Amino acid sequence: xxxxxxxxxxxxxxxxxxxxxxxxxxEFGDGILMTENLLQEATVPGSSFTALLGLPxxxxxxxxxxxxxxxxxxxxxPEMWRDSxxxxxxxxxxxNCSPTFPTDAALVERASKFSVFAAAQNSTDxxxxxxxxxxxxxxxxxxxxxxxxxxxxxxxxxxxxxxxENQASTKRKEREKKVKxxxxxxxxxxxESSKAGEAKDGEKLPYVHVRARRGQATDSHSLAERAxxxxxxxxxxxxxELVPGCSKISGTALVLDEIINHVQSLQRQVEFLxxxxxxxxxxxxxxxxxxxxxxxxxxxxxxxxxxxxFEPLMxxxxxxxxxxxxxxxxxxxxxxxxxxxxLAPENFLFSYNSANSVPLSSNHLKMEL
Amino acid sequence: xxxxxxxxxEASSDRSLESKKKKRKKTANQNPEDPTRWKxxxxxxxxxxxxxxxxxxxxxxxxxxxxxxxxxxRAVREAADRVLAVAAxxxxxxxxxxxxGRLKLKLRxxxxxxxxxxxxRSKKPGASIIRLKEKRLPALQRRVRVLGxxxxxxxxxxxxxxxxxxxxxxxxxxxQVRAMTALTELLSVVGNDAATSSNRSPxx
Numbered sequence: 001x002x003x004x005x006x007x008x009x010x011x012x013x014x015x016x017x018x019x020x021x022x023x024x025x026x027e028f029g030d031g032i033l034m035t036e037n038l039l040q041e042a043t044v045p046g047s048s049f050t051a052l053l054g055l056p057x058x059x060x061x062x063x064x065x066x067x068x069x070x071x072x073x074x075x076x077x078p079e080m081w082r083d084s085x086x087x088x089x090x091x092x093x094x095x096n097c098s099p100t101f102p103t104d105a106a107l108v109e110r111a112s113k114f115s116v117f118a119a120a121q122n123s124t125d126x127x128x129x130x131x132x133x134x135x136x137x138x139x140x141x142x143x144x145x146x147x148x149x150x151x152x153x154x155x156x157x158x159x160x161x162x163x164x165e166n167q168a169s170t171k172r173k174e175r176e177k178k179v180k181x182x183x184x185x186x187x188x189x190x191x192e193s194s195k196a197g198e199a200k201d202g203e204k205l206p207y208v209h210v211r212a213r214r215g216q217a218t219d220s221h222s223l224a225e226r227a228x229x230x231x232x233x234x235x236x237x238x239x240x241e242l243v244p245g246c247s248k249i250s251g252t253a254l255v256l257d258e259i260i261n262h263v264q265s266l267q268r269q270v271e272f273l274x275x276x277x278x279x280x281x282x283x284x285x286x287x288x289x290x291x292x293x294x295x296x297x298x299x300x301x302x303x304x305x306x307x308x309x310f311e312p313l314m315x316x317x318x319x320x321x322x323x324x325x326x327x328x329x330x331x332x333x334x335x336x337x338x339x340x341x342x343l344a345p346e347n348f349l350f351s352y353n354s355a356n357s358v359p360l361s362s363n364h365l366k367m368e369l
Numbered sequence: 370x371x372x373x374x375x376x377x378x379e380a381s382s383d384r385s386l387e388s389k390k391k392k393r394k395k396t397a398n399q400n401p402e403d404p405t406r407w408k409x410x411x412x413x414x415x416x417x418x419x420x421x422x423x424x425x426x427x428x429x430x431x432x433x434x435x436x437x438x439x440x441x442x443r444a445v446r447e448a449a450d451r452v453l454a455v456a457a458x459x460x461x462x463x464x465x466x467x468x469x470g471r472l473k474l475k476l477r478x479x480x481x482x483x484x485x486x487x488x489x490r491s492k493k494p495g496a497s498i499i500r501l502k503e504k505r506l507p508a509l510q511r512r513v514r515v516l517g518x519x520x521x522x523x524x525x526x527x528x529x530x531x532x533x534x535x536x537x538x539x540x541x542x543x544x545q546v547r548a549m550t551a552l553t554e555l556l557s558v559v560g561n562d563a564a565t566s567s568n569r570s571p572x573x
């Protein structure tokens with residue numbers, strides 16, 4: 001009971017909790033109803049699945065394993081949720097607020113049977129010690145899963161007892177999500193063999209906890225599909241930002257077309273530029289040599305203060321330049337004074353090359369000529 | 370006359386080295402696979418200096434041989450790609466493919482090129498002419514194949530991985546274009562100014 005009160009105290013801190021809870025509980029209701037229909041063997045004693053929602057994974061497993069009582073499975077209404085939060089007597093199962101999972105041996109054994117922990121076991125290659133291995137195996141999942149869009153993957157935070165109240169609501173939601181997923185997983189375990197617990201992602205994780213949205217299928221294949229699609233969509237979004245003019249286009253095929261065009265144009269530009277460079281290059285040696293010879297007299301007094309200013313100026317011009325497609329000659333829109341261009345190249349070269357190479361190269365070039 | 374010239378580059382290069390160090394510290398904290406690293410000035414500077422060296426080397430390697438543009442153009446382009454792949458530090462697939470592709474080319478000169486970037490076309494267009502009934506892949510898969518052909522070393526890659534490689538490749542290409550335009554502009558300007566100044570000023 002003291003654990004429930006602890007839960008209450010945290011819930012009081014977050015004011016918009018109730019609404020979030022209500023929304024979540026509606027979705028939970030649908031999903032859980034579906035799982036309830038499929039779960040013929042497992043029954044939940046005591047209160048309905050509302051109690052399940054507030055519990056961590058292993059305790060939910062325990063509940064599911066035990067034979068369900070004859071109590072009718074009610075639709076989860078927000079009132080019930082609030083009632084449970086106010087310390088309902090029916091809630092027999094204490095809310096685990098501690099950071100470590102319960103160390104009950106029987107519970108651990110039962111928990112270890114399930115695919116969730118079995119997978120963690122396979123990945124970590126050892127018996128899942130409740131607190132440590134769970135946290136360890138779940139933490140790396142939470143990090144890459146973070147990058148995915150929210151509805152697709154759920155985070156499993158294994159530190160429910162962090163005191164900050166801002167995180168309390170999110171942690172509770174995550175716990176609810178995690179509870180939901182094992183419910184589905186357990187259904188898979190019962191229906192199929194251990195194949196269902198297989199890894200469904202390609203992110204080097206043993207598990208991706210995907211949450212089924214309201215009205216969506218919950219079988220393993222569609223979950224995997226959805227995880228895969230979310231990953232692809234995330235990458236496509238990055239690409240769309242990179243390629244200009246792609247954000248307006250909808251539809252993967254057209255976006256891919258744009259990307260292909262962009263890559264081809266970039267490669268063509270590189271080709272073009274390399275031809276130009278090849279044309280310019282034979283003049284490097286002669287020009288540099290005469291450049292240094294001519295510059296040494298007149299430039300040196302003024303070059304000191306100008307070094308810093310011209311280099312950033314040059315870079316600024318380059319970076320502000322928008323990327324265009326096609327005509328290289330349009331680059332002449334760069335406006336520079338003759339004086340600037342005179343001094344900037346010298347500083348440009350100086351800043352690029354290391355201190356040793358420039359005088360060496362000039363000497364070398366002088367010798368060449 | 371030579372000493373102020375040498376002291377200036379040292380002073381400026383010290384400052385630039387410091388700024389480069391600071392930027393290197395910043396970039397060290399970044400995720401190395403992050404495509405936005407190609408936007409930093411430090412990367413572009415590094416690339417440009419390496420490119421300059423490579424260009425000098427190219428020029429040194431074939432001074433008398435080719436007066437025409439194409440051989441050297443291709444050599445320049447290959448050098449630029451190679452330097453870009455080196456700048457990627459081999460963390461991405463396309464960069465590794467570029468580097469190993471060059472190596473393979475050097476080893477077997479007469480055999481037809483197999484895995485060089487962008488040069489080998491799949492036999493699909495040829496096969497479709499022969500086949501009576503042309504089986505068209507779903508539109509998306511076709512485009513995925515094309516994209517895989519464009520990005521070096523990414524033909525048989527899964528779609529999400531291909532997208533990742535493409536992101537980095539595009540960012541790297543954009544940086545390459547920026548650096549090369551700057552370099553070309555610079556060199557052409559230097560060439561023009563040197564030519565005009567040598568014409569104008571009396572010889573010292």
